[in-house]
Amino acid sequence: MDQETKRLYIEALQLYEAGKVKESVNALKQVVQLYPDYPDVHNALGLVHSLAGNQEDAITCFKKAIELNPSYIEAYVNLAIVYNEQCEFEEAIRSFEKAATLETQEKGFSPKLKAKLAGVYRQLGDTYYELQEYEKAREEYEKAIGLAPTFLDVKLKLAKALLQLSEFGGAEKLLSDILAQNASYLEAKTTRGLCYYRQQRFADARNQWQEVLREDPQHIKARSYLNMLKEKHDD
Numbered sequence: 001m002d003q004e005t006k007r008l009y010i011e012a013l014q015l016y017e018a019g020k021v022k023e024s025v026n027a028l029k030q031v032v033q034l035y036p037d038y039p040d041v042h043n044a045l046g047l048v049h050s051l052a053g054n055q056e057d058a059i060t061c062f063k064k065a066i067e068l069n070p071s072y073i074e075a076y077v078n079l080a081i082v083y084n085e086q087c088e089f090e091e092a093i094r095s096f097e098k099a100a101t102l103e104t105q106e107k108g109f110s111p112k113l114k115a116k117l118a119g120v121y122r123q124l125g126d127t128y129y130e131l132q133e134y135e136k137a138r139e140e141y142e143k144a145i146g147l148a149p150t151f152l153d154v155k156l157k158l159a160k161a162l163l164q165l166s167e168f169g170g171a172e173k174l175l176s177d178i179l180a181q182n183a184s185y186l187e188a189k190t191t192r193g194l195c196y197y198r199q200q201r202f203a204d205a206r207n208q209w210q211e212v213l214r215e216d217p218q219h220i221k222a223r224s225y226l227n228m229l230k231e232k233h234d235d
Contacts, residue, residue: 013044021052039068043075050082058082073102077113080120089124096120118148125157134164152178156188163195171195186212190221202229 009031013024028045035041046061062079065072080095096117103113125140141158144151155178162171175192178185193208206229212222 009041009044021048024048025052037068039065039072039075042068043072043078046075046078046082050078055082055086071102073099076102077116080116084120084123087123087127089120089127092120093117093124114147118144118151118154121147122151122154122157125154125161129157129161129164132164134161137161138165152182152185152188156185156191159188159191159195163191163198166198168195168199184215186216186219186222190219190225193222193225197225197229202232205229 009028025045025048028041028048031038031041032045042061042065046058046065049055049058049061059079059082062075062082065075066079069075076095076099080092080099083089083092083095096113100113100117121140121144125137125144128134128137128140138158138161141154141161144154145158148154155174159171159174159178162168162174172192172195175188175195178188179192182188189208189212193205193212196202196205196208206226209222209226209229212219213226216222
């Protein structure tokens, strides 16, 4: 890259950092025209398009950067982030996994990338859960936990999926593990009460929900479940 174009490229990056998106896009497009085989320029242009909300253009740029450099970890990550923002979770996962594979080869799987990939697995699991495809939701939540075993919220989601699959033993173990790590996690305690209820362990369920209400008298779910239990016994 000649000195004048390099100066234009640096200026474009400075404009991007300053939030001057339109000016940065125009400058980077000039650089791309002059040096179309530089993956860093396409990646930078993708970032600016993403900031401007031009997600399809951003995807095109990141893919071009990857085409020019198939080992470009940052471009895979940026592509995955855009896919994730568009709720194209499977595409996002593929890009994250490719980045993870390359990163592992170079220097090991970083905690930051693990957390990002785990977040996408979690979101895909949420999508399957909402579609009532609980077995698929379970698979995605398990992948997320495999990467980020300290994410208690994902463990809770997995426990709820197991409840829907009537796998009460697995759900109860997960919920007990969560509460062993955070005894004040009331949503987990409420869900454990529901797990007991589904097994017809009504006294245990009542104790769980009453304990939740002692900690939070306004807890709507626990109060609703207790009313449900009372109505069942009144019948």
